[in-house]
Every structure is written in C-alpha cells, then in structure tokens.
Amino acid sequence: MSAQTEIKTDVVILFAGDSGDGIQLTGTQFTTTTALYGNDVSTFPNFPAEIRAPQGTIAGVSGFQLHFGSVEVYTAGDASDVLVVMNAAALKANLKQLKQGGIIIANSDGFDAKNLKLAKYPDGVNPLTDGSLEKYKVHVIDVTKITRTALADSGLGTKEMDRSKNMFVLGYIYWMYNRSLDTTIEFIKDQFKKRPELIDANVKVLKAGYNYGDTVEAPMNRFEVKPAPVSKGTYRSIMGNQAAALGLIAAAQKSGLTLFYGTYPITPASDILHELSKHKNFGVKTFQAEDEIAAIASTIGASFGGALGVTGSSGPGIALKGEAIGLALMLELPLVIVNIQRGGPSTGLPTKTEQADLLQAIYGRNGEAPVPVIAACTPSDCFNMAFEACRLAIEFMTPVFFLSDGYIANGAEPWKFPSAAELPELKAAFAKNNLKDGEKFLPYKRNEKLAREWAIPGTKGLEHRVGGIEKENETGNISYDPENHEFMVKTRQAKVDNIANYIPLQTIDNGKEKGKLLILGWGSTYGSIKTAVKEAIAEGYDVSHAHVRYLNPLPKNLGDVLKNYDKVLIPEINNGQLIKIIRDKYLIDAQGLNKIKGMPFTSIEIKEKIKELSK
C-alpha cells in the first residue's frame, strides 16, 4: 500500500491493556529495538500493585509509556501521540493522556459487551462506535481474531494463541515506525528455547502484525523518527535497578571486596536482588533474609567481616531498618542502604513513584545519627550513584544512603556506558598490625578524614570489641562520661559534614550562572525539569536548572549558587522535603512545586510554574 511517511522529531507511545496482556514486554521490546536504531529513548512503566488484578477492570490496567526521538529526550513524555489499547478499561483509564488528534489503536475484541461493562461504560455505549472519539484517529483491529487465524494451523489451544496478541500489536507498531523485527525475533528465540512451537507462533504473529500494516486498506500513515544526534560512543539500554546492581558489582570489583547484598523482597527494589543473584560468578553473595531487620543485620555482620555490605529496600523496609542503621553508624562500618522510594506512608502506593523518603533518610533515626545521603537522577545515573555510595562508605567508614525511586528504577534510557578501566579504584585498606610491643590497638583512632580503621576478624593482635553503646574516644570501650558523649556525637557529625570536601561542587545543568529563577531539583525529577527549562530558555525566559545529587552533606558551594538567583523553585514528588532543608540551611525563601499523585511531573507542569514565577 502507498502509506504516506511523515517525519517526526519525537513520539510518545502508550501501550495499555490488562496486566496479563504482556504490555510491559511489548514496551521493553519496542524500547530495545528503537534504542538500537539510534533514537534517544525514555520509558515509564506503570502497573497495578496486584499481579493479576480483576481482568478487564480499570484497576487491572497496566501501562508502558515510551518517548523516543531524533532529538534528545529526557522524560517518558507528557501526553502521548499514540495510545494502544487492548481493552475498554485501558482506553478509559488513559484517554485523557492522549494528545488532541492523537492515534488510537484499539483491539476491538476488548470492547465487547463484557469488557465495556467491566470498564463501567453505560449500557449500550461503545466509545469505538458512538462517535465520542472523533477528534482522534482511531484504528480498530480485531487483534484476537487475526491472531487466532494466523495460528490456526499451529496446534496451539485458544488460550495459548491469545497470549501472542501483544506480538501482533508490536509488529504493527514496528511497521508504523519502520523498525526491524530482528531484535525481537532474537528475543523470542531466546525466551522460548525450550518450546520451539511458541517461537514459531510468536514470530508468525509478530510478522502478521507488520504485514497487516503493509496490506490493510486504511488511511494509516507511517512515521519516520531519525536517529538522535547524541554524542559519539557505544550505547546500551539500561533500567535504573539494573544500573544500580551493576554499579554495586563494579564497586566490589574495583575495591577487591566481596559484595554481600542482604535484603527482603519489596516493590520496587526487588529487581536489584534478582539482577545481583544472576551474577554469582562475580563472587556476589545475595542473602534473602527472613525480614527487613535481618536483611540489614546480616549486612552489618558481613561488613564487620570485611565484605562490601549492601542492603536494599523501599520506604516501609527502611523504617524497619532504622535501629540497625544507627548501629552501623556507631560501629562506623561501611554499609550502603539502597532505598528505591515508592508512594507512602505505610504500605502507601507500592508500584507508584514518590520522593517522600528524603527526610527519613537524613533524619529518620533515634539520637544524633548523621548518615550521608546521595540520589540518582536518571536510570543510568543509578550506576554512578550506587558506585559512589560504595566509595563514600568505604572511604569514610560509614553507612551511606543511596536513593532512587520507582520511576527511574523501572524506567529505561540509552546509556553510554563506561569501560571498567575508566572507573576509579576504590581503596579498601584493612588495618594491619603495626603495634609496638605492649601497645594497645585503638579501634576508634581516626585518620585525617575522621574515619577509623577497618580492622577485620582474622587480623592477629587487633582483637577488639565494638557495639551500639556510646564508646570512649579511641579505645571504643563503653563510656557514659558526659564530656565524651558530646565529643563523640560532634565527631560523628563532623565526619559526615567533612565529606563535603570530597564530593563535586554543585554545577548548573542548564541556563545562566546568575539570573531571575533557579529550578533546584533532586532525584528523578531531572528529566521533566531539564525538558521544561530547555524549552523555557528557548522561549526567552530567564531560568536555570541545578540538580542536587549529594543531599547530605550538600555541596559546599550550594549556598553561593542559590544566592545568584532572585527566586528558587524546588519541584518535588512529595509534600516539600528538600525545600525544608534548603530553607533551614540557607535561610532563603525558596518556593515549592509539589505533586503527590504517584506520578512523575510532566514538563508542562514545571513550565507553567516557570511562566507564573517569571511574571
């Protein structure tokens, strides 16, 4: 057919269907293919907490949004250009996200009477036929029927045939954007190694979807999104949790330590455990403990023995670990605590994103208990910051928080990855016995960084005791002396404060060094802020963007940076947490932009605020 090809700079597609429809798989396959083609990509999987929520209902809708372009993209996109819906509930839940005039690709089988009822459309109303979608370009395909026809000779049962429906949709979208099927065919072959009949079936349906685009008599355009002019180099696609896991392994390799990951399954952190447990040939020891407390306690044991101890969780689990984090900071042992934040409080919104554990990380323990806190800002940055958390832990003999969140943990982007040789060596120097005759080992004697020595069991002559009770300076013996306690509290604080001398200075990501408005972000809001500020600058607004990755201690020049702007806006996916710290520490009248909907900011939301503050 003579479909017209239209050139686009960037496109947002939202795949939506039942959580059993294979939506996440469809999305990740399109992401990989399109990244390999050379587009810049950013993704946002959005799924219900229930593994199989009631079929056909709005609660059971799973979504995968991806944004790709021939220009650099920093977010998974605001509104979508294309909405692919497998059933009526998926349409109902996501229609408001579709741009005016956007394309809807609907599986008509998902709009039968039963599905319409489950999606709570009034009796007799079918949005595909009642004209309510006339401002969109609607393309209705009976995916179920075509899939079954394509597989009529396969010998598969109806249920198994229907599982390939998502491949039809994927094939069709590949046709729309003129993409190769090769990567997905390779994936299918690998996935169904043990069931060749499923390889044939899925490849057949994938091709059927592609060919459908070629043959169907429909006014459907094809689109071309050329490769993005990103900087030269070799790239791969990476998700945040995967990047965090690789960063931890890299730190273990560069420090020569055994990586011990003590954890308890929790959404959205579990994928780090899954990833790490695949890499035992790196000597990685993963320990699925009986609870969150045992997860960190076992990690403290491993650190005491000289391993690179890491524990990972999300907000509720971190709450349980609080006392043990205090122990780790009293013992002054290296320990990394990974918090993949999710909506809170309590169980909150397990599968949705939020940045509401910042104050928990910085302050959430009994007593004066300072812990360094750093945060990643994009999926690939999880690699850098997980690695950096390990560096700080080892260098300063302290527990360190590494914060990520559901958005970047499950989101993917292209990553110009480093070579192992480019990564810095991490110096983990265990204490040696250099004691003179009759000299006693002093476990709490400190170096110029105020870090004590890591004296591990097995080192003859360095036998010593550590514990959670306040300890005497240098000897580490129990001490209830008032002067000593104050001294030790101040010393532990000074040790963490002093880290500011060993981290990068705050830089301006975009915009002028001095001006009217600074957008100060942290964590996963990076992409939305980046996009909004870039557009606003292009439109002539005086606005700059700085993104904080070191939250405790803050970069030592941050106060000076803030004073260069008339106004400071702090957008956060919480009710205002970084803003409290900034106001407290720098006494500036920063303003907040807060969204607490379990969803990332759209760049439009931030841009609107920029416009408002620029009046």
Next chain:
Amino acid sequence: METAEIKLTAKDFVTDQEVRWCPGCGDYSILKQVQTVMPELGIPKEEIVFISGIGCSSRFPYYMETFGMHSIHGRATAIASGLKATRPELSVWIVTGDGDALSIGGNHFVHLLRRNFDVNVLLFNNEIYGLTKGQYSPTSPLGKVAKSTPMGSVDHPFNPLALSLGADGTFIARTMDRDPIHMREVLKRANAHKGTSLVEIYQNCNVFNDGAFEVFTEKGSKKMNTLFVEHGKPLVFGEQADKGIKLDGFKPVIVNIADTSANDLWIHDEKDQVKASILVRFFDNPANENALPRPFGVFYQEDRFCYEDAMNAQIEDAIQSKGNGDLDALIRGKNTWTI
C-alpha cells in the same frame, strides 16, 4: 616468620574491662567456663568472634579478648549469619538471653536454626528480664509475679529446646551455670559440631529471679530432679541413680532400676530425632507429682549441610560454568549500538 605455636591460657581471653554483672550472677560462671574452654579448642584468638544482642548476658563480648560485637536487641543471630556467610572460616559465638533470643529476636532465632550456619549459640536462660529490672520473660513460668505482672503472668512460656528442635536445629543441648564441668563438656561438643549449636544455659539471676532453677542446681534436690543424658547410655537419675526412664509406646515413664531389666531402659541416642522430640518435652514443673526429671546434656545432633557452604558452592559452580566475572562484559550487556 615465627611459626612456633603459642600455647594460650584462659588468661589470654580476659580483657582489661571490669566485669560489671551483679555480684553472685550466674553469668560469672559462664564467662569463666568459656574462657577456660577457649584455649583447648586450638583456634587462634583472632579467628574467634563473639556477637551478642542486648541484655545482661549481651555484655559478654566486652569480657572476651577476641573480636566481638555488642549489637542491638535480638539481632545477634542475624548479624552472625551475615558474618558467617562471608567469613566461613571464623569461629562465631552468639551470646544471647531468653528475652533477646526468644522474644524480640524470635524470628531470627528460628531462621538461624533452619539455615544451620556453623555457629554456636549460648542462650543464657534466667526466665526474667534483668537489664530492664525485673519484668517476666517469654520463658517465665505461667503465673510468674514480676514487675509487669503483679497478678501473675498470663503468658504461656516457650520451651526453648522444643522450639529449637521444631525449627530443625541440628545440635540441641542444655547445661547450667552451677555445673562447670558439665558446661565445659557441652561447650566443647558445641564447638565440635558443624552447624548451628544451640546450648541453653540455666543461669540464675540472683537479683530479680533468685532460685529459679535451684531445684535443678542445688545439692539437696539436683539428683532427684535432673537427668544427665549421655549418648549410648540409659536414662538414669535419682539420689542413688536408682531411677530410670523407659518408653511405654511414646510415653516416657519413671521406673525403679531395681524392678526393671537394663534392656527396658531408654538408651539415649543423640541421632534419634523422634526420641529427642520426646526428651525436649521433659518440661514438667518439678513440684508436680511424678514430674519427669529435667534433662541436661546433648539431646540431639545431626549432620546437615550449612547455609554458607551451599552458598559458596553455588558461587564456585557459577565460576566453573561461566568463568570469573568480566566487568566490561557485564556493563556492556547483550545489545549495544555505536554512534
């Protein structure tokens, strides 16, 4: 390099810290026996680690001239698990109490036993909370009048050894603070066992629960109320070793030795889990008529794989089949593109 072995003595295990338990506390005896046994184990001091939680007993590591950690309430078992997972060659000793192990740390306690890390657990049981000044504990008998239970406890107590066996513990033993010779033997057996060795030690808290075990520990009543079990030997007790236990079906009954053929007596078999499950249930109140005597010694011993060995074997297998990890290959992944 100096290779001559230096013979250690009990003194080498004494630290410069003043021992701060109440005068007359049963903990002193336990400390003494542990310090006495240590040199006999042939383990270099630096390879030994004592880890405790919170409670009176948990001050123990400060008094042992080895590596040590006084951690937080209930978590010593979990901390020791992580240490042993990464440093399987170390000799790891957990010091805990009835509150620490069975109340706040109950979860980690049962999971440690089922995983069977090769560690030793010294469970100081004094049936009371001492450090918090006298509340009832999960092992206090029903009706115990304590600070928090002026009308008597309404909490059914744990039977620690039945719990341990139920959690698939592989070494279950009991001893007492007032029998140093027996305690040292049990400690040596615990050390020799590969797997989690659980040693319950009846320990007198002379301030908040004085005499809780005196019927078992004092001369006048000890022989009548205790049963010291030894592998391959019949269960015999009594003032003149004149009483024995025989099994009537699954029911243990007290018999007079004089009236019973030696063949009919219960012969202790540490390897028999079914018999051990009956033995741990010898838990009668000694004041009851026909109360079964309270057993001491090694109830059960089983050779089962340890978690850390299985964990390390998987790592070895992974290295065998995939080769040592290549960081560049890992970071690169399967699909890359170059611009």
